[in-house]
Amino acid sequence: MEIRTLTPGDAAAEARLMAGAFEGGKRPAPTEESAKENAKTEPSSKTLGIFDGTRLVAAATIHDLHLVWGEDEVPMGGIAGVACVADQRGRGHVARLLREALGSMRESGQCLSGLYPFSFDFYKKHGWEWVGEKREYTLPTTLLQAASEGKSVRCYEGPEALEIVRPVYDLFARHHRGMATRRDPVPNFWDKALAHRDDRTTYVQVYHDPASGDAEGYLTFRYPDDGDTGQVGEFFANSPAAYRGLLSVLHYYGTQVAKVQFSTPADDPLPLFVMHWDLETKARPLFMGRIVxxxxxxxxxxxxxxxxxxxxxxxxxxxxxxxxxxxxxxxxxxxxxxxxxxxxxxxxxxxxxxxxxxxxxxxxxxxxxxxxxxxxxxxxxxxxxxxxxxxxxxxxxxx
Ligand SMILES: CC(C)(COP(=O)(O)OP(=O)(O)OC[C@H]1O[C@@H](n2cnc3c(N)ncnc32)[C@H](O)[C@@H]1OP(=O)(O)O)[C@@H](O)C(=O)NCCC(=O)NCCS
CATH class of the missing domain: 3.30.1050.10 (SCP2 sterol-binding domain)
Incomplete structure (x- = not known):
């Protein structure tokens, strides 16, 4: 079976493969196919495919990403869209794609790789291993109180906040190894973080230092589609005042949501501000890494x-x-x-x-x-x- 890099002409076949693997067989809309076509012309990501004759049976994408490593950056091949059609599974197609991807990443200078696994055991056999630990909080808003720092928080809507929050993110990333630089074009992580989605607003709450006016922390907040738990997509605070200010905003969301959920690094100080039996904290791995x-x-x-x-x-x-x-x-x-x-x-x-x-x-x-x-x-x-x-x-x- 032939293995090769997909081209724009393979977009429809790839969209069908992805729909079967990740979307319960949903028929791909023509717009999704053209999005894939555009992605194929984007040099910062490449998809390898295995063909049985002319039929695409398995694929894996490598995104050209960069991670912040203290004051430096390290290139990483981010593996995504790993899939095989159901009738061809268990024949080693994906094992072959991953081996090919490792060679390709090495040639491109991506000395590290990373991925979000469906199964840790599956990728461990291919040399990836879990790295990093994070906390996932479910925090009842009744545990939060108003703080004077909350008066220094200002709300922006979605992408208009980008230039304000980018330096906050960059500083936070310098102190937490392995965060994405968010300067690679595909995937556009800033767009994912700040864009409004599903007809709902993404609110960006930014704490500005009252003396300098500089942004020192921000969170993104989205009301839930249903249920009582607000989604805090990002929570990055570079000073205790910023942390208190952002918690204060979450206190005021408490009139509408009973809880909020968010993730943080393992050194996050929330337990130093709030402690209660009802604060739920899960320890989770970040993802899987691999030295290529x-x-x-x-x-x-x-x-x-x-x-x-x-x-x-x-x-x-x-x-x-x-x-x-x-x-x-x-x-x-x-x-x-x-x-x-x-x-x-x-x-x-x-x-x-x-x-x-x-x-x-x-x-x-x-x-x-x-x-x-x-x-x-x-x-x-x-x-x-x-x-x-x-x-x-x-x-x-x-x-
Ligand atoms: C996971 C997937 C990509 C594997 O493709 P594949 O071509 O069958 O992979 P390989 O033939 O190289 O490896 C098969 C092995 O994977 C492992 N595996 C397959 N499905 C698994 C599962 N659900 N849980 C754990 N391991 C699994 C088994 O060890 C299997 O070996 P076996 O045939 O002896 O049972 C394919 O099942 C798929 O497309 N699934 C749906 C999409 C998906 O979950 N993708 C992964 C995203 S991270």
């Missing part, structure tokens, strides 16, 4: 200039033979170099655990405590743990 290219991923790091020494790291990767080897990682004066080696490894790790340690949540230390890595040289482990630092990760955007 170990050498390129390490080379993308900017180590502390104080770190110096060598690590011999042996990696096992069932899909990517370019990762299955020992690497000599040398740190010196803020520079890092990575080269294959035949020296005896000080640390042995599989690609899933290495991916988690690279994101930094769960941290290398937790992985070691869980028996996920083998260490024979303690100084090398110490150096690796100083290079792959623990982090609070976050990712708001779905693709």
């Amino acid at each position: 290219d170990v050498a390129a991923a390490f080379s993308a790091l900017r180590p502390d200039p104080a770190l110096a020494g060598k690590i011999i790291l042996q990696v096992a990767d069932g899909q990517c033979e370019w990762n299955t080897r020992s690497f000599e990682i040398t740190l010196e004066a803020g520079r890092i170099s990575v080269a294959p080696t035949t020296s005896v490894p000080g640390i042995t790790i599989d690609i899933q655990a290495l991916t988690q340690a690279y994101w930094g949540q769960p941290a290398l230390e937790r992985l070691r405590a869980a028996g996920r890595i083998a260490v024979s040289e303690e100084p090398q482990y110490l150096l690796l743990s100083q290079l792959l630092t623990p982090s609070i990760c976050y990712l708001q955007d779905y693709f």
Whole structure:
């Protein structure tokens, strides 16, 4: 069976495949087909397909995305739209597509990959692993009180808020590893965050510092289609005053909604402002990550200039033979170099655990405590743990 990149001419077949896989067989509208055609001409995403003769039987899309990594950015292939027609499942089509996608991402310089899985086990077999932890709150509005900072919150409607909230997001992202830069054209995450949808307004509540007028935090709020729970799509506060101001606005929504739901990174301070038995908090993984290219991923790091020494790291990767080897990682004066080696490894790790340690949540230390890595040289482990630092990760955007 042929495997190739889809072209605009494949849009109708792809729309049918996606409708069967994700929309219960709903007949695709012509506008959806033309949207797919437009996406095909967009160089920042590419879809691989497997054909049985002329019939498209399986597909997977790679979005060219970038993640914020402290002061830097790391390229990531965001995998989406993974699907196979029902009669062809269980024949390894998607396994083949994922292998092809890994090679393609490597060639494009996407040293990391990420995806939202239907099953963690399925993608784990292909080298992806869960990374990052988030909290999902369901917060009764009766637990919230008015705060004086609420008077510094101003409401904008949807996209008109973009230029005001973008710097708030950017600053928040610098402190939470792995958030999307939101500068890649496809998917347009800002549009998803701020656009009005389903004939409903997206309200953007922004806290402005009263002295400088600068935006320091914002949330997006949508009334529910039914039920009593308001949806807070984004909640980013860069100061305690902003946090209190935004909670105050949610208090006033309490005349209309009994609860609000929102997600935050694991270091979110809500429990320091509100604590009650009725506050529901779920701990969830963010998504699944994967190091596509170990050498390129390490080379993308900017180590502390104080770190110096060598690590011999042996990696096992069932899909990517370019990762299955020992690497000599040398740190010196803020520079890092990575080269294959035949020296005896000080640390042995599989690609899933290495991916988690690279994101930094769960941290290398937790992985070691869980028996996920083998260490024979303690100084090398110490150096690796100083290079792959623990982090609070976050990712708001779905693709
Ligand atoms: C998931 C899907 C993409 C797999 O496609 P596929 O071509 O059958 O995949 P492969 O042949 O490479 O792998 C098949 C294996 O996947 C696993 N798998 C399939 N369905 C699964 C399920 N519901 N839960 C867990 N694992 C599953 C099994 O291990 C299966 O092996 P088996 O044939 O021995 O049972 C396909 O079932 C599909 O299109 N589903 C609907 C859309 C969807 O959920 N996409 C994933 C979005 S993240």
